[in-house]
Amino acid sequence: MTLSEKIINRINNIPTLPTIYETLSNALNDPKVSNQKIAQIISSDQSSAFKVLKVANSPFFGFRGGVDTISQAIMYLGTTEIRNIVFSLSIMKMFSKEKKIAGLSPIELWAHSIGVGILTRSIGKVIAEPKVENYFLAGILHDIGKILLLQFAHEEYNEVIEYAEKNNCLILQAEQQIFGFDHSRIGYLLAEKWRLPQVLKDVILYHSTGISNDSSRNIVAAVHIADISARVLKFGFAGDNLIPEPNIKVWEQINLPQSFFTTNYDKFIDDYNQTVQTILVD
Amino acid sequence: MNSINSEVLHSIFRFTAIDLKSKSIDQIVSDGLKLFCELASCNYSALFLFDKNTFELNFYSISNFEFVGELNSTFEKFTDEGIISKAIVEGEIVEEMVVKNKIESFFSIIPLNVPNGMIGIVIIKKNSSLLQQENLLFYLNGFSINFALLLDLSLTNIAKEISSKSNSSSIVNEFERVNFDYEFLAAVLNSTSSGIILIDKQTTQIIFGNEYALNLLAVNSKKIIGTKITDYFLIHTSIASSNKPETFDGLIHKDDGTLIPVLMKESSFRYENKTILIYSFVDNSELKRYESELQKAHFLLEQRVEVRTEQLLDSNSRLVQEIKNRENAEAQLLKFMWVVEQNPIGILILETNGQIRYANKKYGEIVGETSDKILGHFPQFFNLAILNISKDNFESKVSKGEFWKSEILNTRKGGEEFWMSLYIAPIADTRGVIINYFVLIEEITEKKQVLDELVNAKLNAEQSNKFKSYLLANMSHEFRTPLISILGYAQILENEVEDDEHREMIDVIKQGGNRLLKTLDGMLQLSDIEARKISMKPEKINFEQIVDHIADKYLDQIQEKGIELKLNVKFDEIFFYSDLELLQVCLFHIFDNAIKFTNSGIIALGAENISEDGVKKVDITVSDTGIGIEEEKLSHILSAFHQGDEGLTRNYEGAGLGLTISNRIVELLDGKLKIFSRQNEGTKITIELPIIPAAFQQKLV
Known part of the structure; x- marks a missing residue:
């Protein structure tokens, strides 16, 4: 068994999709389901319901302290966004935050993902995407492969980090060098197993190039730009200190306003700080 | 140079902070050198101070005076080999290995640099090891930073004074002042209950962390120097760089994955050409936890309020519905009450003993009593004995839930007698037990009359x-x-x-x-017919015989008038029972009229068996082309003494009894007589007879 096979085999034993996400998704598939019912499902776990509320109240989602109950949160943000927040939180809860290796801790990686989520959603809003509910979740999930490797190939991943540091290369390249595959592949396997929507699978698989097919074109491009921006803004730590050049085609496709980063700089940092606090601190 | 041991730096601070009052300057320096020895685990360390006047390095002190001789020879050797000057010129630490009697020993020549120039060198002898090698770097840095930050240039002066070894009291004073500054600063930084980290803005490396900071970050004092703030803080700190002096939330992440929220403040000061960033922070986790608990409590409360509100809304809507229902019921009741009160029939509700519980207005009128004499009193009629005497036994009726009724002669208050109809019904509760009687009373005196x-x-x-x-x-x-x-x-x-x-x-x-x-x-x-004197004899009718009789009787007349007689009868198909004589009389009357009122044309006689709605019948038709009957007279033509043409101007004789008699006979025979007529066109009379008249059926059987 090769190293990569071993790792993939290990990853096959990963936990199943958080039940609350499945329950929520099933409930939401019923067109007649009431917001009250959804609120009930979320509220069944009070501590996570409270956290959902905290996130909904964070300035990033635009309701600074104005949301008091889950039903209100659903009313303001919509069921899909709320479901995605629930999902994001439950995934982060699933994986250990303790397994720190050489220079990378899960916490820093999650912080990076939160940063990417914030930037992706902000980009989505600017490029006039009508449905940005999936954009934050896309940012949260884009590096899920790294989280998995950190968790299930702990020893081997140490090598990857060291290799990246020594050779001053992207962690993606180091993964390919050492494993023969990279985190996007592993993340995709998980997404398949969890039967996530196609757009999210595409985000996980294609965020490093930024190029995807029509249905997920914008979201993948947004994550690609957000990923690089998060590195520039030093949001968390993605495993290496390099800042890859954005795909020029994707950059042109997204066509952000020139002043996008300068005018929003303070807001991004504020949003990032607040959201990291809200999500990561128990 | 990337990891400077803070402990060493610390030691240097401690070295310079030795209480001058209790020790001589020689002692202080000697103590400091001993300390270095300990920390670097070396054989000895010695200090040479630079004399700016003579441009010579003069020996000042050594940690262990046993080695003075060896030091001197080594120093001479290094001087000759240009190693000392190399260290001074390059301003960097120089490592030398000396082999003597096949024994390797290692020397470090450390220049003490301050921004204004050289103040001297430290020579250290040690048995080499990597770790110690590293520590030497710390010495260099430690000395440099220490001198730069705290001793300032004054130390150069002190050194100068020390080198000339003159005017020692002023040196002591000056040294005292400087050390007091540092002592004060270090004491303040370490005693404060907030974390303080100093960062060289240019290199972004941490150059100092106080005790609180080290504790909170769970970092060894050796490790923090040279690391970066992002190694410990998850929160983006550059928020403070955009001129935001207020405190902000920071988040420390430890290696074990725990997170500590802190309240941070960033400030900076310039020293020489360097910018030093000062981050001070306090553990905020307690406050955050309380905040979170409070929010949680608030959330739970809101949640409960929401649930409760829903329940309240629900029960409220039910209450509203109930109120509505009640209002409706009350309105209904009011209507019923009105109907009862205003009813033209006297209405009473009695207790089972007969006491009046309710009486409407009419009852008072009927019995001629005022209401105060009615409620709670016993009505005259309610005497069970009397009631039971009547032909329907009262008790047996009402006990079965049935009503009892009767007509009674009663006496009004003034003594006037009157008839009333009584209707008494029991009112039972849910278990069927009679609790009241319901009484309707109607005065029927007039009705009876x-x-x-x-x-x-x-x-x-x-x-x-x-x-x-x-x-x-x-x-x-x-x-x-x-x-x-x-x-x-x-x-x-x-x-x-x-x-x-x-x-x-x-x-x-x-x-x-x-x-x-x-x-x-x-x-x-x-x-005879009206007095029912005629008795009927049913028999099977031979219609041919009837036609013969008609022909016998009327043929002459018909021919005389020049009228044609037409027969539409298939005799063998005609079958019915009836009274031959009466039927013949009936037909004679009809023919009488037909001939009488027809002057030309045809008189037709028809008969056939028909079946209408499953009932078998026989139709006998006599039609003529006579003068006919006016429409408005058709309806009463069958009454006695009637003729189409009435009054004095009668053209035709006869009292008009024929049709009346015919009609009565057909009725007797259980049939129907129908007249169709139009003036000046003719008349058609149809006799509809049953196959067997009901009155005959039994006789025939």
Whole structure:
């Protein structure tokens, strides 16, 4: 068994999709389901319901302290966004935050993902995407492969980090060098197993190039730009200190306003700080 | 250079902070060198100070005076080899290995640099090891930073003074001041209950962390120097760089994955050409936890409020509905009460003992009592004994839930008697136990009177009708007998008289007599029929025989008038039972009329068996092309003494009894007589008869 096979085999034993996400998704598939019912499902776990509320109240989602109950949160943000927040939180809860290796801790990686989520959603809003509910979740999930490797190939991943540091290369390249595959592949396997929507699978698989097919074109491009921006803004730590050049085609496709980063700089940092606090601190 | 041991730096601070009052300057320096020795685990360390006047390095002190000799020879050797000057010129630490008697020993020549220039060197002898090698770097840095930050240039002066070894008291004073500054600063930084980290803005490396910071970050003091703030803080700190002096939330992440929220503040100061960033922070986790608990409590409360609100809304809507229902019921009740109160029938509700619990207005009127004499009193009629005497036993009726009714003669208050109808029904509870009686009372005195009169009137009418029939039957005979004599003698006279004029007169008498006789016969027949004197004999009708009789009787007349007689009968298909004689009489009357009112054309007789709605019947039709009957007269043509053409201008004789008699006969025979007619076009009379008349059915069986 090769190293990569071993790792993939290990990853096959990963936990199943958080039940609350499945329950929520099933409930939401019923067109007649009431917001009250959804609120009930979320509220069944009070501590996570409270956290959902905290996130909904964070300035990033635009309701600074104005949301008091889950039903209100659903009313303001919509069921899909709320479901995605629930999902994001439950995934982060699933994986250990303790397994720190050489220079990378899960916490820093999650912080990076939160940063990417914030930037992706902000980009989505600017490029006039009508449905940005999936954009934050896309940012949260884009590096899920790294989280998995950190968790299930702990020893081997140490090598990857060291290799990246020594050779001053992207962690993606180091993964390919050492494993023969990279985190996007592993993340995709998980997404398949969890039967996530196609757009999210595409985000996980294609965020490093930024190029995807029509249905997920914008979201993948947004994550690609957000990923690089998060590195520039030093949001968390993605495993290496390099800042890859954005795909020029994707950059042109997204066509952000020139002043996008300068005018929003303070807001991004504020949003990032607040959201990291809200999500990561128990 | 990337990891500077803070402990060493610390030690240097401690070295310079030795209490000058209790020790001589020599002692202080000697103590410091000993400390270095310990920390670097070396054989000895020695300090040479630079004399700016002579440009010479002068030995000042050594950690262990045993090695002074060796130091001197080594120093001379290093000087000769240019190693000392190399260290001074390059401003960097120089490592040298000396082999003596095959024993390797290692020396570090450390220049003490301050921004204004050299102040001296430290020479250290040690048995090499990597770790120690590293530590040496710390010395260099430690000395440099220490001197740069705290000793400032004054130390150069001190060094100068020390080198000349003159005016020692002023040196001590100056040294005292400087060390007091540092002592104060270090004491302040370490005693403060907030973390403080100093960062060289240019290199972004941490150059100092106080005790609180080290504790909170769980970092060894050796490790923090040279690391970066992002290694410990998850929160983006550059928020403070955009001129935001206020505190902000920071987040420390430890290696074990725990997170500590802190409240941070960033400030900076310039020292020489460097910018030093100062981050101070305090553990905020306690506060955050309380905040979170508070929010949680708030959330739970809101959640409960929401649930409760829903429940309240729900029960409220139910309450509203109930109120509505009640209002409706009350309105309904009010209506019923009104109906009861205003009812033209007296209504009572009685207790089971007969006491009046409720009485409406009418009851008071009927019995002539005021309401205060009614409620709680017993009504006169309610005497169980009396009630039970009546033909329906009261108790047995009401105990079964049925009503009891009767008519009773009662006495009003003034003594006036009156009749009333009583209707008493039980009111039972849910278990079926009788709890009240419900009584309806109607005054029927007038009704009773009217009814009596009506009965009398009916009796009178029946009487007089009987009398009329009787009179008619008898009177007819009374008329008939003399009329027969008149006609008989007129016949005799006709034969006797020869005079035409007389014969004509007799003819008039005969005609008048015959007409009168016919009318009388008709009246007799009618009265017989109305008095039901005729008894019917059912038999199977031979219609051919009837036609023969009609032909015998009327053929001459018909031919005389030039009218055609048409027969639409298939005799072998006609089958029914009836009274032959009555049917014949009926048909004769119809034919009489048909011939009488038809002057030309056809008289047709038809008969057929038909089946209508499954009932078998026979239709006998007589139609003519005579003068017909006016539409408005058709409806009463069947009454007695009626003829189409009425009044004095009658063109046709006859009292018009024919149709009346025919109609009565058909009724007797269980059939129906129908007339269809149009003036000047003709008349069609249909007799609809059952195959077997109901009255005959039993007789036939």
